[in-house]
Amino acid sequence: MSINPELWQISNFDLTIRIILALLLGGLIGLEREWNNHAAGFRTHILVCVGSASIMLLSIYGFSAFVYEANVRTDPARLAAQVISGIGFLGAGAILRTGPTVSGLTTAASIWVVAAIGLSVGAGFYYAAILVTGLVLISLFLLNKWEKHMMWHRRTQEITLRIVDRPGSLGNIATLLGNHSIQIKNIHMEHEQGLMFSEDENIIKIRLTLQLLSADKLVDALDELTRLETVLAVDSGHISGSGKSGKGRAAFQKGKGINKAG
Template sequence: MRLLVAALLGSLVGMERERLLWAAGIRTHMLVSVGACLTMIVSAYGFQNSIQQPHTVLDPARMAAQVVSGIGFLGAGSILLRGNSVRGMTTAASIWSVAGLGLAAGGGLYFAASVCTGIILVILAGMKPLEEAYRARIQSCTFRMRSERGAVPFDQLKKVLRVRGGQVKRIEVQSVEDDLDDTTILLVRVSQADIRAGAARLKEMPGVQNVKVSKKGSRKL
């Protein structure tokens, strides 16, 4: 019964990861949960005969405790570095959490394991829209503007873009012709609405020929 409960709870979390096409899906989460559950059962009941022997002292919790640290290699395998972004941290955390579900089910703590499964699913699926909405407000972006020389003075850029000094990370100006400049402006912690409005205001300035914007989120899980 405990092994089946662990498999069921692990599959629920795995289905959420499978829905997003992550490498660690239903089978991986089920195996982690069932394996952790079996380790807990062996740790709790596998040494009963040895404990009953005289002058024998054993700590049955030590075997189950190794699951918490040992599961790290699976989590590390799901983390990928792509360019400047790290992907797979959430899946690694879900694998580690599923191991805890298996331990709880192996210890007979069905209610705690079920409640924890519900909380994990809410975090993985329910919190994602809120996280994406928050990330939309803390994007970084790069403005690339071609303009006539001196058309946009440095001291006017922050006023035109309506940003604070801490949001401007870098401004670079490169002369491309005798009377034209290419200006690159890197901004951080700006929303999509601010980016669109800033680009529109730059394009309306006299002497500005074109403005290009490239956006990037602050991080990826």
Template sequence: MLSQTELICRLLLAAVLGSLIGFERERMSWAAGLRTHMLVSVGSALIMIVSSFGFADILDNPHVILDPSRVAAQVVSGIGFLGAGSILLRGEVIRGLTTAASLWSVAAVGLAIGGGLYVAAISATLIILFILAGLKPLEKWYFESRQRYKLHLIVDEGSMTIHALELALGLGSSRIKKFVVRQGENEPDTDEVLISFARLSEREFSSVRLQIERIKGVRRIEDNTAHD
């Protein structure tokens, strides 16, 4: 059976490790932030402690068999409801999968602390933090290093919509990174349209540009810029 000091230390360590991961999510302004991750980690640690040591007084009974892994398995599957709550549908884009995964991971960290696997828990926390914070700049650099093109269009007022653009481009519409329409400042009855494309080759962009020029209502393309 654990001593009271050991029990408290495990719960505190679970809270600390959970807070490290939660702080990174809090910094990104996600719903599941610092306190949520701490609670998941501490709760998972406590459940593991209860599962492993909470029934010590009845283990001498020959008809009782204790399997701590059963409770741990329920934590791993049950944490899904919190993960689902952190996933948001914004327009047609799903956001929050990484935060859901971090909640699932921090539950595993709590279980490891509850089971006394300190090295594994601390190592996992460092790896998770590297994945969440350390890899993000590399990921951003990788995608920004791919060619990105922008178009500035002058079109008839109300003629350019995202639906019309998608119809004209077909599969190419999946490369649209940004689409902004604003009222024309220099010409009456016109709109200015800013379109940004990601992960296009120069040949693909030329084809996309021609397709856009053919859309009804497009008066001209003011400029286009490419980033390598």
């Protein structure tokens, strides 16, 4: 079986072009993640893409000296396969769970795709790498906005309130939420053991499952809830999709006295 020596050789110029292209393509995707303040951003995506391209180049061209040995069989895809499976530890580190909300899945997927782009560039599969990069950017920028616009009416958000058990307290909360086009889908109430607001007023903990049209409407509603006299504390966990700076998580407790019973 004849061996083509040029197949296993690459010039320094071509190698440099591939590494720089991997840097640019990975950086474009990382820039979108950085812009939206995600855990894995600009530098992380560059490192993943450049590293993947380097490993692909090593897998194809790094062992060219052994190609002509009689008992050696080369497999250019072997190291690439390890990159695809091994990159998972970075993706797992980007996924966070806060109560019922899971975040970071898109960032984890973008890291995995960037690794594939780096492998494609390293193998000289330029058209596929550039095409995938363009599609990923369209998905992250345009489809993200479309998803938020189209799917918010199907999403729910859970919030926890601590309120003074007075007549009309829950009705005032429901009215306020309704004014912001927020619908209560489920409600769970329990008394706070050992805590009282006064001698004849108990404190109750309420968990509300809400259906809403906009994260910003929920943030505004929570701001108004904290100003109600009977609301002592509000905790919304993580509000995904909120465009208001610093209000992705709403947690507030008033400075009113809480008495321990007994």
